[in-house]
Amino acid sequence: MSHAVSPAPEIRRTASAEAAPWWRQAVVYQVYPRSFADLDGNGLGDIAGITSRVDYLDELGIDAVWLSPFYPSALADGGYDVADYRDVDPKLGTLEDFDHMVAALHERGIRVVVDIVPNHTSDLHEWFQEALLAEPGSPARDRYIFREGTGPDGSLPPSDWVSAFGGSAWERVPDGQWYLHHFAVEQPDLNWANPEVRADFVRTLRFWSDRGVDGFRIDVAHMLTKDLADVLPTQAELDAMPRDGQHPTIDRDDVHEVYAEWRAVFDSYDPPRTAVAEAWVDRSRVPLYASSESLGQAFNFDLLEADFDASQFREIVTANLELAQSSGSSSTWVLSNHDVVRHATRYGLPDAERGADGRPARKHGQEWLLSGGTDPKLDRERGERRARAATLFVLGLPGSAYLYQGEELGLHEVAEIEDGQRQDPTFFRSPGADLGRDGCRVPLPWEASGPSFGFGAGEAHLPQPAWMGEYAVERQDDDPDSTLALYRRALAVRARVQADEGLEWIETGRPDVLRFARPNGWQVVTNFGDAPHALDAAGSSVVLSSDPGAAPGVVPPASTVWLAP
């Protein structure tokens, strides 16, 4: 039996939902361009590769693609080290290729969101190259954050700050000054107090908006503005400071002055361009980024850190819908992206170990990665089953869902990467402790065999283990029980339903089973437990199940059903 348990009856559409701005409940598919499709066969995915797969994206049924950076870059941080914000990396194509891709996607009604990386440039950006040649105190240096060192001869960094990828957050240049880099050495932080920096990003937003881009994903949106005293606090002091909008480096209130200016740019287009903030901030401060005066929407990453657990999911949904309501935005749901272990794998491993604050003590799956994928043992089948259930749960929620390329194939994280093949700066800067994010960035398998599983004509830039062939698009395309078929069907039903953004919980009598209804009667039931749940479906019929073998009237363990009145 296929996922369609009964022929989908018409669920009432809601006119108000249909009239709402497109992004409020969009399904956005994240493309990591270097690993999507390699048309020119150089081992790296490219823009023309994306264009060549427009049919696939169309059939999947997404509303928009979000492209991780495709700008000129030395790839010190997978492209988040941008050398030129207004061009395409020649390794990935040309601006003309980009225009073709946008036109092809738009033709299918798929919108395009691009990544903007404003906290830092690449060290190869012409501004940084100019800064290196310029004098201390010069206007060229003022675009970045340069400081004198400490110690008798200035040979010690200005502070003991640690970069997000490990090691010092300061790097010394030949004339003895130091520059701040919150991420890799190759990613110098910009000085957002400098009007030239502000003006240049406005130019960049206009450049892509004029090319027809529909929206922007803003990288580390909570870190741009900084207030650095002459005597810098220590890392311990910094960590102890409240994050109340006045913190020297994180989530400062004044960052919204930048976004107010950007808002005027977005709103000067018809339709207005959209933005979503990648802001790792206290929940209470997310609405500031999601407000219509600021970026308009913000990522909610809570599910990335949650176990496959009913009470955690319910708390996260309730809290985030309240936050969205308070900002006037819609919520966002993310189970996987290019920075975390894929959710099929997380759910197939023992639950994350948690610290006293209830948060994962270290990145979920890290031990498993360090063991080369052998310890603890990954239960692939269980992980995929739970991932399908979680995905259907999330796709039933009000708000927009962000999918990460490959999750529609049920792909697992790749653990089989030799040290010499790794690319992620996290790996290089935390020797041995953190293997980084390469395992979720391995190129997609399009075909079950052949060079790089149909990714390109040559070898892929990260190694694809043999098991990837089993997950190939080719294998799943015509199989009605495949994960790909489930995603296609779910997105097709979701698009037809167009429910308003509300949600009402329905008690199930079981703490491990969640059930909710949308305003038009569409219902979602997820069994997070190990025992089957008898489904009370009076007056409704099952339109979709994440378990193709589900018997009528039952929600099997680790599965989700959708009901229609």
Ligand code: NOJ
């Ligand atoms: C967040 C991005 O998602 C991540 O991939 C990147 O390494 C950092 N920002 C730095 O740009």
